[in-house]
Amino acid sequence: MVTSDPSKPSDADQETALKALIGKILDPVVAFSGGVDSSYLLAVASEALGPTRVRAVLGVSPSVASHQIQLAREIARGLGVTLQEVATEELERPEYRANAGNRCYFCKDTLFTTLAALAPQGTILEGTNLDDLSEHRPGRAAASEHRVRSPLVEVGLSKAAIRRLSRARSLPTADLPSSPCLASRFPAGEPVTESGLRQVEAGEALLRELGFSEMRLRHHGSLARIEVPRSRLAELAGTPLAATLATRLRALGYLYVTLDLEGFRSGSSSHLPPPVAV
Numbered sequence: 001m002v003t004s005d006p007s008k009p010s011d012a013d014q015e016t017a018l019k020a021l022i023g024k025i026l027d028p029v030v031a032f033s034g035g036v037d038s039s040y041l042l043a044v045a046s047e048a049l050g051p052t053r054v055r056a057v058l059g060v061s062p063s064v065a066s067h068q069i070q071l072a073r074e075i076a077r078g079l080g081v082t083l084q085e086v087a088t089e090e091l092e093r094p095e096y097r098a099n100a101g102n103r104c105y106f107c108k109d110t111l112f113t114t115l116a117a118l119a120p121q122g123t124i125l126e127g128t129n130l131d132d133l134s135e136h137r138p139g140r141a142a143a144s145e146h147r148v149r150s151p152l153v154e155v156g157l158s159k160a161a162i163r164r165l166s167r168a169r170s171l172p173t174a175d176l177p178s179s180p181c182l183a184s185r186f187p188a189g190e191p192v193t194e195s196g197l198r199q200v201e202a203g204e205a206l207l208r209e210l211g212f213s214e215m216r217l218r219h220h221g222s223l224a225r226i227e228v229p230r231s232r233l234a235e236l237a238g239t240p241l242a243a244t245l246a247t248r249l250r251a252l253g254y255l256y257v258t259l260d261l262e263g264f265r266s267g268s269s270s271h272l273p274p275p276v277a278v
Contacts, residue, residue, distance in 0.1 A: 009156065011165050017155040019048040027122040029115055031148070032056040032083065033064075034072025036159070037127030039173040040166045041152060043079055045125070051080040055119060059088040059111045062197045063181040067205070075172065088114055091194060101138075101188045107181070108139035112146035124148045131159045177214045178266055185219045199224075199252050206248055210241065214264055222255040230263035 009017070022028060022045050030045060032038045045054045058064075058072050069085075076083035088110050090096045096106040115124050126143060128150040133140075143150065152162065166174035183192045185200045196219050203217040203224060212232065218225035226245070228236060236242045236259050246257040 011161050011168075014155050014157050014161065015044065015165055018044050018151055018157070021151050021154060022048045022125075025049075025123050025125070025149075027055070027119060028053075029055045029057055029119045029122040029124050031111060031115060031124060031126040032058050032072060032076065033127070034058070034068055034075055034173070035127065035179060036166065036173045036176055037129050037152060037162055039075050039171055040162050040169075041125060041127045042076070042081060043166075043169055043171060046079050046081050052082075054081055055084065055122065056081050057084045057086060057115055057118065059114065060085050061088045061090060062194045063090065063107070063183045063192075065179070065182055065201050065204070067208075068179060071172075078172075084118070086114055086118065091192070096183075097192050099183070099186055099188060099190060099192045103138070103183060103192065105138035105142050107183070108142035109145070112142055112148055116146060125151055128153055129159050129162055130156055180266075185217060187218065187220065190220060195253075199254065202252050203249055203254075206245070210245065216264060216266075217249075218260070222253075224249050224254040224257050225260050226258065227260045227262075227264040233259065233261065233263060 028045055028049070030038065030042050032042055042054065042056055056076050058069065060069060073083060088107075090107045090110040093106050093110065096103055096110075112124060124146065126148050128137075128140065128143070129152045133153065142148075157165075163174055182197045182200050182204075186192050186196065200217050200219050204215065207215045207217065207226070207228075212228050214229055216227040218227065226236070236245065242259070249257045
């Protein structure tokens with residue numbers, strides 16, 4: 001029989017602590033993406049302070065998929081929170097385009113600089129959760145430099161707890177697969193380009209159309225590497241569907257289309273070594 005650890009705060013206790021924490025913040029600005037974590041954060045903030053006292057700001061750029069933007073709009077509307085969309089220009093930064101392994105730092109630095117200009121007296125909140133601290137996330141350094149607060153971390157909320165609490169609130173993001181920005185599909189050392197981002201977005205839209213909600217299209221220049229769950233590899237390997245997918249991806253500009261036999265795994269591009277100069 002599995003019993004809960006009495007020394008560990010319950011989900012309800014952590015949510016109560018989160019509400020109390022946010023309730024003391026004047027002029028909070030939520031860096032909102034429409035993902036699992038920031039949607040839960042916005043929902044609690046709107047309840048703790050009232051929807052008219054919370055500012056939700058969505059950074060829009062070629063790195064953000066159009067379906068993600070639409071989802072963010074729908075969630076903010078459902079919460080009764082006004083969503084402000086601002087164009088971020090991380091692609092204008094050579095360091096971001098170079099994608100040398102610290103791309104996320106320059107992305108978050110650009111985002112937080114933009115948000116700080118919009119609300120110079122406000123406190124920026126973002127949705128990093130406790131589990132994220134164990135991963136390599138250069139964007140955390142940018143958050144620290146801009147004095148951005150991470151309330152979910154401050155009260156010790158894990159991803160699993162956030163999903164449970166989101167489910168209890170009937171948030172549509174509760175079981176949503178993680179969906180980092182499109183630039184995460186470029187392995188370190190592969191320059192990020194606007195045309196490449198468009199290819200990735202169109203390719204992943206095609207995969208969703210074919211019924212794959214959990215997947216990635218990894219961009220390796222002229223080669224597309226497809227990741228789907230291992231349990232679904234057989235649906236693509238050597239089937240008519242594979243031929244259809246390859247034809248449509250070549251129409252997007254890819255010369256080669258491959259299926260990764262290790263299956264879907266979040267962050268796999270960050271595990272690949274950069275190309276070796278010869």
